Amino acid sequence: MSVGPSYDVVVVGGGPAGLAAATEAATSGLAVALVDERPTLGGQIFKQPGPGFRVADAAALGKDFRRGRALIEAAERSGATVLLRTAVVSMRGTSLVLVEDERESTAVSARHVILAPGAHDRPVAFPGWTLPGVITAGGAQTLVKTQCVLPGKRVVFAGSGPLALAFPAQLVGYGVDVTVVLDAGPSPGRRAVIRLLGAARGNTDLLRAAAGYRLGLLRARVPLRYRRIVVRAEGDGRVEQVVHAAVDAAWRPVVGTEETVAADTLCLGYGFFPSTELLRLAGCAFSYDEDLGGPTVVRDDWLRTSAPSVSAAGDGTGVAGSHVAIDEGRLAALGALLELDAIAPDAAGEQARPILRRLRRREAFRRALRPLHAVGAGIYELATPETTVCRCEGLTRERIEEAVSTTADVNVVKILTRAGMGLCQGRNCQRQIAAMIERRHRLALPDLPVSTPRAPVRPVPIAAVADGTIGDTGLFTLDD
């Protein structure tokens, strides 16, 4: 492990929040590093074409693409050191271990760290969810945006929240035959529309976008069905058909409402989970909000966490979308500047004011939207006893339930079954297991312990991290 430079600010994550934070901090003259594990900046939403691809007509790729390009170019011009293909695998205080290209590890230190780790798809286990042809919205988006590969020919989209409109509309735009869109939430009735319009100030862009997506689906004659959920994916070796059913308010399937539709691809978009591994490793305090994706890091007005000199911004702190992420990134950078005496308090307050106003309006809009896509508990009950829940270790719901019957501690379940010990490091099964514990022991989720955070937060080859110069630590020495 080599010892790298020390920076004023290290920003982790090259999505909208990280880009905005790094730009803000670097243009103020600080030494800033912006770290991202992917080969290009942009994060998930502004994901750029992969190596070897060239954009011939940027205008054709739409407004969001141009918005992303502008953010990326601003960060590149800002003077920040951009470290791509670089994963942060460990963190203690404001010291980080970086691994570049799975080859080399470097220790870097910072005076302040801004974590903008983003989010990943909410995993949902139901019979057939591990069949080839079942793909998450994020996975499908990566295929399309980086490799120009469409996920399939006949696609069923199932999900909830804003994504359930936006993503199928995008797929239709790419020329995919979207057979049906299933939204687990309720159809926006008159009351919801009134509520949304009441919170429209500062959010007309989002309303317009939603209307556009809806129109796109209507034009392509894609049926949009509310209060329906996927209960099974079926097929011989891959998805051939999808079974869906009506759900009640808690997203529990209603008996006798099943329908079957032929498809080669099932795309799932039940929202996102914040990627909290680094925040947990840093020792940050958490609260809980299921609609923001579960565990949400506690922050002050300048987005500083409870860990000294560690701030957090964007979807990794609670999923609220790219507009909020950009503003949060700026705000977190202002907070860092303030802490490092790189800006006068008055000036910081002045610059923060419009950001805070926008964030308040987005928050009001999100609250108005909440009844439409609040996640129902039924989403975590779709697995049958035989359904694989932990796919890394090949564990069925039955096996895990057996362990859950003897303990309410997720760490003990892990030891008893190996659930969560595999390559995904628990990202796929942890929430499902928490729901089992919640039901079995009648506990409220915020009280459930999460599994202990551990480095490395990404799997990393031994050759990249092994260090023969580290001496014998002499644990077993004799006391005199």
Added chain:
Amino acid sequence: MPVGGWLPLATLTAPLPASTDVVIVGGGLAGCSLAYYLAQHGIETVLLERGELNREASGTNAGSFHFQIALHQLTAMETHNIKDRLLTEVRLHAEAAEVWSMLERELDGPLDIHTTGGLMVAETAEELQLLRDKLLIEEEAGLDMQLLTGRELRDFAPYLAEDLLGASYCAQEGHANPSLAAPLFALRAVDAGAVVRTNAEVTGLAIDPDGGTGRFIVRTAAGTVRASRLVNAAGAWAAALAGQLGLQLPIRAEGLHLNVTEPREHVLGPMVQHIGRRLTLKQSETGTFIIGGGWPARPESAPARYSTIWESLAGNTAIAMRVVPLLADVRIVRTWSGVMAFTNDLQPMVGESARVPGYHSLMATTGFTLSPLMARLLAESMATGRTTLPPTYDVDRAGGHPIPT
């Protein structure tokens, strides 16, 4: 991993009896196996566990059977009467090998025991000589040993780095599944009549001098129980527990760091250790490589678990890759920590205190390997009054202080 060794929650949370013959404090492998052996002797036993069974060192160690003389025993040797003491220890190792080999049958359940054999490698001429010296003691004590060098080593273990000078091989070494052992003992203890109670942290410990058969008063989060005999099987927390009786034990807690990789095709048969450096390496049945060997974890204040340390990962994996080069491109997926108990002289502390009659200690260093044997020997001595435990395991040895009564 086969399922079925777990006690139902209703059993683990049943009300405590008001009195019993023996109270065991600590639901790790030591406590659970002792509860089983005591119950086999027909002794009335209550086991109290602060949290959940098998949650600390017993469930977080790597499950290896260490029968060969290890680096830490050699380190400790230099100030002691080396050979005699080692011979006693290794004889117990051989006996422990015997106990483990019968255990699945005795407990009528799976422990995932795999007798893979174990290699201990040498890099330098001095280390190779050390292997030769210790081999004589190990053979005399009854272990099935072999020294492999040159071509013979290459043929036997082609995955080892070619420039290693030699390795001692112990055919009895191997591993069991640490997540199964203590819970299965607990299940069989309950079958035989013991009471096993979790979430029963000991909040107060006192001796009633007029208490007769109920002289130990054990107050717990789940109620109070009186016992005529008390066994401290609290592992890393044994000193704190003894402190409640005014006893000072020379036991300290050390956090250990472990690494595990993604699964790969099965290439490594035996466990691999190093005579001069801190390495224990094996490939599990699922194909993952488990890499440890005594690297530290960082203490944290409860309830947080000890942190793993990046430098431990980097240093430990460097030795692993030095010894088994094919590990270079295998990815580390996780690290974890466990808290183990050590005495200052690295010897177990097992038996009854002469100063506080009725107070017993059950603390085996190299705890996973030795706990079932130690528990069996202690149960025998508690049942019969005759002890076969070595005098070096004395509970009252240096560092302890009399309790004020």
